[in-house]
Amino acid sequence: MSDNPRPAVVKARPIWLQTSLVGFALIHVASLVLPFVVGVSVKSVALAVALYVMRMWGITAGYHRYFAHRSYKTSRWFQFVLAWVGASSVQKGPLWWAGLHRMHHRWSDTPRDIHSPKQRGFWYSHVGWITAPDHDGTDLALIPDFAKYAELRWLDRFHWVPFAVLSVLCFAIDGWRGVVWGAGVSTVFGWHGTFFINSLAHVWGSRRYETTDTSRNNPVLALITLGEGWHNNHHHYMNSANQGFFWWEVDVSYYTLRALALVGVVRDLRRPPAHVLREKLVGAAASASARLSGARASAELKLIEARAAVGNAVESAELRLNEARTSLENVATEARTSLGNAATEARAAAGHRIAEARAAVDDAVESAAQAVDPSAPAAK
Ligand SMILES: [Zn+2]
Numbered sequence: 001m002s003d004n005p006r007p008a009v010v011k012a013r014p015i016w017l018q019t020s021l022v023g024f025a026l027i028h029v030a031s032l033v034l035p036f037v038v039g040v041s042v043k044s045v046a047l048a049v050a051l052y053v054m055r056m057w058g059i060t061a062g063y064h065r066y067f068a069h070r071s072y073k074t075s076r077w078f079q080f081v082l083a084w085v086g087a088s089s090v091q092k093g094p095l096w097w098a099g100l101h102r103m104h105h106r107w108s109d110t111p112r113d114i115h116s117p118k119q120r121g122f123w124y125s126h127v128g129w130i131t132a133p134d135h136d137g138t139d140l141a142l143i144p145d146f147a148k149y150a151e152l153r154w155l156d157r158f159h160w161v162p163f164a165v166l167s168v169l170c171f172a173i174d175g176w177r178g179v180v181w182g183a184g185v186s187t188v189f190g191w192h193g194t195f196f197i198n199s200l201a202h203v204w205g206s207r208r209y210e211t212t213d214t215s216r217n218n219p220v221l222a223l224i225t226l227g228e229g230w231h232n233n234h235h236h237y238m239n240s241a242n243q244g245f246f247w248w249e250v251d252v253s254y255y256t257l258r259a260l261a262l263v264g265v266v267r268d269l270r271r272p273p274a275h276v277l278r279e280k281l282v283g284a285a286a287s288a289s290a291r292l293s294g295a296r297a298s299a300e301l302k303l304i305e306a307r308a309a310v311g312n313a314v315e316s317a318e319l320r321l322n323e324a325r326t327s328l329e330n331v332a333t334e335a336r337t338s339l340g341n342a343a344t345e346a347r348a349a350a351g352h353r354i355a356e357a358r359a360a361v362d363d364a365v366e367s368a369a370q371a372v373d374p375s376a377p378a379a380k
Pocket residue numbers: 104108197198202215231235
């Protein structure tokens with residue numbers, strides 16, 4: 001990463017000549033006025049909502065969690081899919097976006113942060129920075145790990161192509177109404193949803209972790225940005241594929257990444273280690289909601305640990321039970337064997353004694369017969 005806080009390629013053009021600002025303003029005006037001209041239909045609104053979700057996902061799961069933070073791995077072809085979907089949201093190219101976002105984390109809320117509401121005010125952090133000439137070009141030195149791919153450099157240069165293709169598809173689906181709602185209104189909502197993370201997520205919400213910046217956790221922003229609203233979590237541990245750290249922190253992007261991992265499209269999703277979840281929890285001086293959030297987090301951790309301990313205890317009890325059962329079975333087998341042997345011996349001894357008794361009786365009978373009649377022949 002370069003030490004230069006600003007991109008190496010800076011195009012100092014007059015503000016009214018900047019394509020980003022002109023396009024930005026035009027799409028806003030068109031999205032306000034044209035829905036009244038073309039009208040509305042269920043189809044056009046459904047198209048706008050579907051494209052909002054799809055492109056928000058491209059920004060959060062693609063531009064942000066993959067390209068800026070490398071929080072999971074994927075194949076080269078799916079990496080391009082992520083870049084294409086992200087680019088269709090008209091937030092410039094993946095290398096530009098992710099490179100500058102790395103700068104935000106490096107210098108967050110210091111004078112070198114490119115979009116800090118603390119440094120330059122809410123509106124600059126929301127829309128000012130993205131249309132400013134300072135940040136027009138892509139500094140490939142900020143993102144050499146992805147700048148080495150020719151197809152990504154191409155897409156970064158021609159970042160408007162996915163949006164052009166999407167606009168044509170919108171026209172094919174619902175004519176000009178499809179273009180106005182799908183490419184216009186949906187795009188503007190997607191912009192402000194994303195920009196809220198740079199502006200509102202550093203102003204509105206609670207803080208669980210003592211980060212060096214002003215980042216906040218905000219469930220409303222998490223819902224509209226598919227999980228990016230847990231921004232204080234994210235600044236605490238930025239390399240995680242999940243930004244909702246606990247089960248109650250809804251993170252739709254992470255759920256979809258988990259689903260894609262199940263079918264083998266992505267892999268090696270990074271999660272915060274247990275000690276990171278416990279580190280730097282806000283202290284007693286923080287707000288009540290932050291304390292609640294911290295307490296809830298540590299309670300959840302204790303629950304996880306207790307569950308693991310119970311699991312271990314059950315396992316070792318089962319082990320001991322099995323051992324006892326085995327030794328009991330051995331004792332029973334031995335007892336059965338020795339009982340069998342004793343019975344055999346006793347039976348043999350009894351037989352022997354019976355035979356002796358029978359012989360003695362025979363002898364007695366014979367001597368009695370001889371005593372009665374001495375002339376009688378011996379029995380044997
Ligand atoms: Zn931030």
